[in-house]
Amino acid sequence: MQIVQSIILDLLKRFDAKAFLSEEKTFHFQKIQLLDPGSPPAPQENILYLGSFAQVLHLSQAILHKVCIVCIGEEEEIRAFAAGRPANLIAIPPQYALATVANELYAGFERLQSWSRDLETAILTRQDYQVLVSICARFFGENPIIMINSSYTVLAASMPSVPSHKGIDEILRCGYYPKDVTDGFARMGYQAKGPHAFVTPTFKHSPSYMECPYMVLASHADNGIFLGLITVYFTADDPTDTHFALFSYFAPKLRQYYLDRNHENTLSPTPLEEFIADLVNHTRKDETFLMDRARSLRLPLSATYRLCVIYFEEFILPQAVYMMNRLKGCLRFPFFRVLLYHNSVLMLLHGDISSLRVIDEIHESLEEFREILRISKGYAGFSTASFPLLKLDIAYKQALAAVHYGMLLSPEKGFYFYSHYYIYEMIDDYKNRYELEDMYVKKLRQLENPSEKCYDNLALLRNYLLTERSISVTAKIMHMHRNSVIYRLNKIQDILGLDLDNPDVRLRLLISFKILELQAGHTLPVPVTATQDGGPVSFFE
Structure with a gap:
């Protein structure tokens, strides 16, 4: 990183530094060097020199013209010189020691170089945008940096750390630029400028669409299509030349990283994909905003919907595109x-189709879908x-919860319905407030009797409950005589001290079995027996 002279002046602010610099030259420094009392330096414009005014007096005009020197001495004498x-x-x-000034400059250079290295x-390690923005924010205090894409989604x-600006706080809360902000873009003529707007780091004073000073840089694809903005809003303090120098350093790097990732790892989002992202991320509070996007998608507002999210162990774009194309051909x-959508594939299904029909349709193409x-x-x-x-x-x-608990x-x-897994999400929420063992889990553990290894009382009770308390079906599943099932059930009731005729007790027992599954990290098999014609019958919970 090369450090411009405005940053040097900012580092030296506490020393009451005064600059006497030629307007014809602009310096970009890479390191600091003390003047050698014994010999003049070989002049290099990317080195910031440091010494006393007495040393400066012995340097030739050729050296003085090419380099920049921080010197200790009387201001009036240096001005006249x-x-x-x-x-x-x-x-x-002169009241400041040369060593103190040098230490301040070295420490400042190291902070900036460390910041640059981290960025x-x-x-290089392809971190997500939030990591990069967090690094960039180190020198901007409470002034927020916001990076958006082409649909103005953050x-x-x-x-x-604290709310400071109504408009910015609303953007950060919602996760996108609301209609009044995008209207502000229009009022300031951004859309009219198109791909020529903010193509270089730009500083805008107030009044502006956000009623605060800001620095901005736009991202465009090779064909000129707008891809997004990187903006620093100065809501906490006034912007400085140092702020602009730092923004001018990191914003182009962040923009190029964004363009590279769009080109190499993801397709540039289509307007449809951006609009569906708005629908997924936001609520009815923004009904007008969302309805506009729904119309752009040509999605009927009167219809109902079911959503499928396909999550990948590792998102690889060609695989995701392959899946999209195959799904369009195999769905029944x-x-x-x-x-x-982000690193996943979304299927927006008709919502008036029952889960059983969806399951049936998937089973018709089960092998292809699983493949x-x-x-x-x-x-x-x-x-x-x-x-x-x-x-x-x-x-x-x-859909995300179904994937999480299903995996x-x-x-x-490989595929999971929320209607089969919602109970686990409820249990996880419940355990944030209460001990799961206080359900009936402790009682169920009483059935794990080492002295009765030949009897699986837990499995018998679970099958009995899941088959709507059918003695005959439970006997078939457990390969037991029905009288033996009745005997074991009576014994189970005595051990638990519970009335299995009570529907609330049965519900709590079934939930407790779900807790055991969640604790074990796997589901227990669904009871299956045979019908009279020999076909399998499954009892779905």
């Missing part, structure tokens, strides 16, 4: 869209049905 010749001097009053390392932001049930998931190392989570379009954010959370409990299955 610099006025009579082409010298570039920064004066420090370069984050880029990709990353530095968060002030009606759907509105199959598209990319697609296996090749792409993907896991599919389905929300429940009948969501209005403007509540798609809830469907998205449900945890049944990783071999």
